[in-house]
Amino acid sequence: MSLFPIFLKLTNRPCLVVGAGSIAEGKIQSLLDAEAQITVIATRASAKVQQQAEAGEITLHLREFQDSDLDDMYLAVAGSDVPEVNRAVFAGAQSRDILVNAVDDPPYCDFFFPSIVRRGDLQIAISTAGESPAYAMQLRKALNEALPHDIGPWLEELGRLRREVLQMEPLGEPRKQLLHQLAQREVCGAEACPSRQIAKRHAREHYPERNPAEVSR
């Protein structure tokens, strides 16, 4: 199977989850992490999902799924324990061109949930195209062990410095080389940060007309 890997923006997008048991819980949490606007339809809900509803993080309707629940949705997850219900969600989503995942039911999925290693804005998503979810999970654990835990804040600082470089230098080979150099270094928020000083010196040397010494001193 040849899957297309993308990182989707879901902020404020209406997403439907059918089911509110232990399996749906994980999908709801992934969608919450992506700041989606989530509606959950379930005949009964776990304590965690009820708490999320009470906290206003999601909208919960305690009733059976009906086809019109899919109206105006962007993405749907069928996570009930009744295959017929999950397949009705799939059929309704297909007829509206809504992306749908029926949990653990590959023929009824437009997309699969990957295993995720996360450090702030860094995300590594692992898929085996359904060949072995167990292997995806083991690889996730191994990568999680191997990656330093403080990459998130470092990446945030690196992103800030990169945006400064983009202001100081136009697109081109020198800028690309500099950004590769900076991506291998410590970065901090201070003006005196050695990486920031390297970036400023580089900009003055390569683009003096854009970065006169007195401006960047």
Ligand SMILES: C[C@@]1(CC(=O)O)C2=NC(=C\c3[nH]c(c(CCC(=O)O)c3CC(=O)O)Cc3[nH]c(c(CC(=O)O)c3CCC(=O)O)/C=C3\N/C(=C\2)[C@@H](CCC(=O)O)[C@]3(C)CC(=O)O)/[C@H]1CCC(=O)O
């Ligand atoms: C990655 C992860 C994400 C998540 O679920 O969020 C995920 N499954 C995880 C774990 C896991 N799932 C299963 C086991 C038991 C061991 C085993 O079967 O291998 C374990 C391991 C465990 O639990 O220990 C059982 C299982 N899973 C599927 C089937 C149906 C089938 O194969 O036909 C069956 C048999 C059900 C049955 O027998 O009844 C199908 C799918 N599972 C997927 C995702 C999609 C493909 C992902 C990929 O591209 O590889 C896909 C196709 C559809 C989907 O659900 O999106 C998550 C790990 C999260 C983490 O890292 O912690």
Ligand SMILES: NC(=O)c1ccc[n+]([C@@H]2O[C@H](COP(=O)([O-])OP(=O)(O)OC[C@H]3O[C@@H](n4cnc5c(N)ncnc54)[C@H](O)[C@@H]3O)[C@@H](O)[C@H]2O)c1
């Ligand atoms: N729990 C596991 O470890 C596990 C592992 C692999 C696969 N699964 C599969 O995942 C599915 C969900 O598992 P679970 O443990 O979350 O089940 P669960 O029993 O905890 O939850 C099922 C949810 O589906 C809802 N539901 C049932 N009929 C509905 C309807 N008509 N409309 C709306 N909601 C409805 C229930 O209200 C409940 O919230 C099952 O098919 C199960 O076989 C579960």
